[in-house]
Amino acid sequence: MKKRLLLSLSLVGLVGCSFGSGAKSSTDQPGGGGTTATTAPATVPKSLVGTVGEYPIRMTLAQDGTKLSGTYEYTRVGKPIKLAGTIAGRELKLTESDDAGKPTGTFAIKYDTDTNIGGEWTSAKGKKLALSLRASASASAAQASPGSVEVKESVVKIQRGKKGQEFPDYKTAELHFPLVSGLPDASVMAKVQEAVSLKAVFGQTAEEMRKEFQEEWSLDSIEYQINFNKSDIFSMTYTQCGTGAYPSCGDDYVNVNLKTGSAITPDNAFSNVSGLAKLVDGALRAEIRKTLADAKTDKDIDEEGRSFLESQLNGEDSGVKEPVDAERLKHFIVGEKGITFVYDYGFPHVGKALEPPGRFFLSWQTLTPYLKPDGAFGQFVK
Secondary structure (H helix, E strand, O other), rough: OOOOOOOOOOOOOOOOOOOOOOOHHHHOOOOOOOOOOOOOOOOOOOOOEEEEEEEEEEEEEEEEEEEEEEEEEEOOOOOOEEEEEEEEEOEEEEEEEOOOOEEEEEEEEEEEEOOEEEEEEOOOOOOEEEEEEEEOOOOOOOOOOOOOOEEEEEEEEEEEEOOOOOOOOOEEEEEEEEEEOOOOHHHEEEEEEEOOHHHHHHHHOOOHHHHHOOOOOOEEEEEEEEEEEOOOOOEEEEEEEEEOOOOOEEEEEEEEOOOOOOEHHHHHHHOOOOHHHHHHHHHHHHHHHHHHHHHHHHEEEEEHHHHHHHHHHHHOOHHOOOOOOOHHOOOEEEOOEEEEEEOOOOOOOHHHOOOOOOOOEEHHHHHHHOOOOOOOOOOOOO
């Protein structure tokens, strides 16, 4: 199984608080002076993924009538943050709180469909960021558009020890992965399923993971999110989370050509790969400059935090000094309007909350000079 680095998650001494602290007034809290819904509330998806500003998050909610509870976490940090709130019609109000129960932020969410859940996040200090969510790996993931596959979710629950035994003797984990179908060519269909399998991505089948889990208990979950499923392209993201001394999560990106069943790689999809790498590298350098500049005026980052950022992004031994190359271009997400290349800065967990997003979107128009006409993305040449 692909191992994740499990290091310290503490931000003490680096960040005053990740997104502020301090309680808001009662009128800002869920149910505080709000109106009562006159119609039955919508059913909210249990598992959601998306972004707060530029920061990827995952959220899990439980619903009891109009009451909501759950947690969310920033995928680069992996520490659950408690949530509680209400739903009125298709509007959600959630309050996040720290381990001591102190409110640290609020969510105002409008729920339309499983793939259109938006709103705003506000820190206790008043900082506001746009919110975008969608249901994670739900039944809505199955597509009926041309050049797509049908998707059903498979869930394998694995267990070590017996319930009631003291930690770490008893532990459970869940493995979520897609079962795809719907292509007329059986041989191509088999190749697609193999490409999106746990074995192809993590090096082990679910059964092999079950056996290893009896000895190695760090795994918590494997989940997936479908990014694009049409026009003969299937793009998805696997997220693996585990807990050693501290929690940790990591992403793997899978992109498949549904005409051939083969993985889409920089070599078979792009021309002038070195030129494209320079383009992405330019976006990376711009993000680094902005991150360091913003840190100088961000009141939530102290001097030690600024020094840490400088060493990680601009220090003598910083791995970021190496330019983006073809190998780095392998990590990308396909979307309606273009491709997002993902860069892992490799920050240790002690500073994950300070790590820049590392996501660089290029539109199909911008990518046109770099797309092979006979490759999987040739159809998007402008």
